[in-house]
Amino acid sequence: MMTAFLGSLLLAYSSMLALCQGLERHYKQVWGRAPTRLQRRVLRGSGWLLLAASLWGCAQAWGWAMGPVGWFGMLSLSGFALALLLPYAPRLAVYAPVLGLPCWLLLYALAG
């Protein structure tokens, strides 16, 4: 359950990040230039996909009754964490999932 929980938390944060970076204002905030139209589309599209994936992950952790409750909580918290992180450490906010993924994979390998 713990791996599914942390995995969907990672997915929830990544989805919020992708949706956020799909907005011109926040893309500029991190990279200092406007995103191309293609970049924006890809970011938004993957954001929605990750959003669905994190819901699926929550259902793996809690089942389909409790899963959505936890999912809403995760989305809220990761969205809020992202909003706080962006002005202080924009690069860290963007690279957090990249750092988080190997940690989660390690946990997954250890937990079996």
Added chain:
Amino acid sequence: MKQTLTQSMAWLHTWGGLLFGWLLFAIFLTGSLAVFDQEIDHWMQPEIKQTSVSSAQAVEHAVAYLQRQHADASAWNISLPSERMPALRVTAGDRRSGISTYLDPLTGEPLVVRDTAGGTFFFRFHYSLSMPRNPGIWIVGLAAMAMLVALISGIIIHKKFFKEFFTFRPNKGQRSWLDAHNASAVLLLPFHLMITYTGLLIFALIYMPAALDSLYNGNFAAFYQEHIDVPEEHHAVQTSQAPLTDLAPLLAQAEARMGPLSGVVIEHPGRSDAHIEMRRVLGNRIALTKGHNMVFDGVTGELLAGPPELRPTVLVQRVMFGLHFAQFGGYPMRWLYFVCGLLSSAMIATGLVLFTVKRRRKYASESALGQQLYRLVESLNVATVAGLAVACIGLLWLNRLLPVELAQRAGWELRGFFAIWLLSLLHAWLRPRLQAWREQLSLAALLCLGLPLLSVFSDGQAWGDSMRLWLEVTVVALGLLLVWSVWRLRQPQVQRSERRERSVQAQVN
């Protein structure tokens, strides 16, 4: 002058939010702490050790003790050790008013445990403000209604709901406070709405008794009986002495059907009309399953009534309750509720601060009375937000510092809690605003950071209990957060002077 909808909603949000904000902050903060009520209970009873025994073994010890000490009691209640609460407690007589004893689950010997307010206090304060039950519930209900009004009016007056979804601009004074208030409100909106609405529903029958009055003549028990198949009370005409059946197979049967058990209630032990109720741990499902248990005959061990199937209407109600009580989904869910609750409290706090930040420039031109009123608002803000934090962590300190043999110790802990809170208001009134914030937050931070040391010196054991260790680690983390907020409080003045220099330079250029 005719007002627009947005203007009147803004007025409602500002003043409704201010008047109920203080109360709501206290309700939300204690509610968040109540998510971990049993863990705090356990921390506050250092005499109880973490053990791992099977429920069968614990029940065996409990029954042996009760047979020895309270053979003639009308009922026995056994609270079993669980993942969240390692205590084994037995009560002879009624569950609330009977005589309770803590037992060592390993040996069955009675333990002397200090009398404490416990984490249960935060739970009681959360729904009744520690007042006599009904007035407290009514006031909290009124506040919850105000919260719902503030949420909806807040949505209406928020001009850039999606445009500023992820926006937070620090170090910009009023702008930053508004951003923080908006971000914590918008991003956590599902949680705010859910927790407020379900909170109101829990006591809906108290707030809106008309249906109960007209259909059941106000008889709650009759309503409950009709909606849930509660097993009828069997009253045997003649009772005689009869030995109690072996509990181990019944425990196994109940655990197989309902999952982990929280307790066993034995009515009329040692008589022919004995009943055994197996109570389940709440949280196998979202719906709050309080009272939906299995009942066995105490002599033959025959199953008299299973866990009742809920009617759809009752199930909906129970799911709503369950969503609020957050007993489901294990520790990960508990943590989500805890952090969301803290952020709700922070959202309310930023709203309260925003009220004063917006008006601070106007103070000077107000009349003397107006200035005093603003000062009162500022002091109340400090005392509610920082003062309550000091009082809450202070309660944990009182738990260790008050002598164990003190009579009515739990009462003194609470008196200490409210005394600290009252003193914080006095302090906030006497000190200049920024100093009051800084001093009270520093005190709260200091108490948080010092908690592990206190626990080591008072218990004489170095963090042996993993549950208590977790609690202390969490408290230290919250303490670091408070340190950060104290540090941030020094920033605005630096910023302002920098900006002034910059504007001076701009003028020169």
